[in-house]
Amino acid sequence: MICNKVEIRNFRNSEFAEVEFTDGVNVLLGSNAQGKTNLLEAVYLACTSKSFRASNDSQLIKFGSDGAFVSVDFTDTRKQNITFRYQLGKRRQIELNKNKVTKISDMIGRFKCVLFCPEHLSLIKGAPSVRRDFLDFAISQLRPMYVVSLQKYERILKERNTLLKNALDDRATYDNTIEFWNEQLCHEAAIISRMRESYIKQAEAYMAECFFEMSKRTGRENEIPTLKYLGSSKQESYEDLQVTRDNYMRLLHERPEREIFAGTSLYGVHRDDVEICLGDKSARDFASQGQQRSLALCLKLAEGEIVKKDSGEYPVFLLDDVLSELDDGRRKYLIDEIKGKQVIMTSCETESELYKNAHVINVKDGVYTVEVKSK
Ligand SMILES: Nc1ncnc2c1ncn2[C@@H]1O[C@H](COP(=O)(O)OP(=O)(O)OP(=O)(O)O)[C@@H](O)[C@H]1O
Numbered sequence: 296m297i298c299n300k301v302e303i304r305n306f307r308n309s310e311f312a313e314v315e316f317t318d319g320v321n322v323l324l325g326s327n328a329q330g331k332t333n334l335l336e337a338v339y340l341a342c343t344s345k346s347f348r349a350s351n352d353s354q355l356i357k358f359g360s361d362g363a364f365v366s367v368d369f370t371d372t373r374k375q376n377i378t379f380r381y382q383l384g385k386r387r388q389i390e391l392n393k394n395k396v397t398k399i400s401d402m403i404g405r406f407k408c409v410l411f412c413p414e415h416l417s418l419i420k421g422a423p424s425v426r427r428d429f430l431d432f433a434i435s436q437l438r439p440m441y442v443v444s445l446q447k448y449e450r451i452l453k454e455r456n457t458l459l460k461n462a463l464d465d466r467a468t469y470d471n472t473i474e475f476w477n478e479q480l481c482h483e484a485a486i487i488s489r490m491r492e493s494y495i496k497q498a499e500a501y502m503a504e505c506f507f508e509m510s511k512r513t514g515r516e517n518e519i520p521t522l523k524y525l526g527s528s529k530q531e532s533y534e535d536l537q538v539t540r541d542n543y544m545r546l547l548h549e550r551p552e553r554e555i556f557a558g559t560s561l562y563g564v565h566r567d568d569v570e571i572c573l574g575d576k577s578a579r580d581f582a583s584q585g586q587q588r589s590l591a592l593c594l595k596l597a598e599g600e601i602v603k604k605d606s607g608e609y610p611v612f613l614l615d616d617v618l619s620e621l622d623d624g625r626r627k628y629l630i631d632e633i634k635g636k637q638v639i640m641t642s643c644e645t646e647s648e649l650y651k652n653a654h655v656i657n658v659k660d661g662v663y664t665v666e667v668k669s670k
């Protein structure tokens with residue numbers, strides 16, 4: 296998977312830019328607040344249709360403008376293009392190869408990328424929702440059907456929560472309809488759990504390998520990371536859909552009054568987590584800052600390896616400010632790791648071994664200029 300070009304208009308702090316990438320390492324280089332991350336954000340839209348940092352689309356539109364445009368050209372087995380049009384007060388329009396996209400599941404997985412940004416450090420110590428988001432994004436890229444299940448699950452959960460919230464005032468509606476929602480919730484929960492668990496198993500193997508290689512250079516290779524999927528129904532395995540479905544049904548029937556009292560759904564995949572350990576210790580409780588960085592980076596590199604295994608090609612690696620988070624040993628490891636892959640990274644540092652053969656794009660005030668190397 297190669298990202299060939301991105302074009303932006305009135306996007307964030309850039310009025311207009313057309314930036315081409317090479318299939319190796321591309322570095323967006325510039326001081327703080329110039330528009331480096333903004334361009335990564337534009338490329339990332341092609342992957343999920345969502346920004347990794349804006350809470351709503353209007354934030355993407357340049358201040359003072361009433362609309363923005365993003366176009367990303369990429370190649371897998373053929374050349375493809377995806378465009379986004381934003382207009383203040385209107386729904387965004389997406390086109391894939393000039394055809395209007397009406398369902399997000401139709402575009403997800405076309406352009407595959409792995410993003411690593413400073414916020415990903417919270418994968419280790421942050422709230423369970425950070426790890427669930429990681430899983431949801433990673434699996435969605437591989438299996439568009441997962442997006443369909445997730446969307447269904449979220450709709451069911453919302454309806455069920457409303458029912459629970461109103462149950463004390465309107466017990467009759469609750470009694471008449473709860474079973475319908477229970478069944479649907481458990482059905483989708485079983486599908487999602489199985490996919491999450493299977494993904495975690497794959498990620499664990501790659502992550503351990505990567506962590507070993509990385510630690511070799513720092514003399515701490517005896518610590519092996521492990522990952523365990525923690526479903527809210529606390530099963531040892533989520534392989535069997537019927538077993539998971541039955542387990543969730545049993546939990547929902549066990550103490551319905553508790554859920555009515557809480558006014559919300561207490562069991563389901565919205566309460567899942569992933570346990571990350573280093574050796575036999577919980578990384579959340581004991582990992583040092585550096586270990587957290589290594590674990591998060593390894594998890595992200597594992598995400599890339601899984602895409603490669605599944606689709607036969609590496610995704611595009613989008614690395615935001617990753618160098619400033621890594622020591623020399625880890626930087627060297629990363630440099631070796633990204634050889635042969637397409638990388639679009641941002642950096643403020645003008646001196647780095649990484650840039651020796653890289654395609655450098657200088658970024659200043661939303662203007663992107665390719666650096667011409669002197670021989
Ligand atoms: N909608 C918008 N309109 C205009 N400017 C914006 C908009 N959204 C963000 N900006 C500005 O874009 C600038 C560049 O942001 P960006 O996050 O890309 O910086 P950066 O080059 O990655 O910097 P750093 O090295 O600090 O991470 C910021 O000063 C920000 O205020």
Ligand SMILES: [Mg+2]
Pocket residue numbers: 331332333615616641
């Ligand atoms: Mg930035």
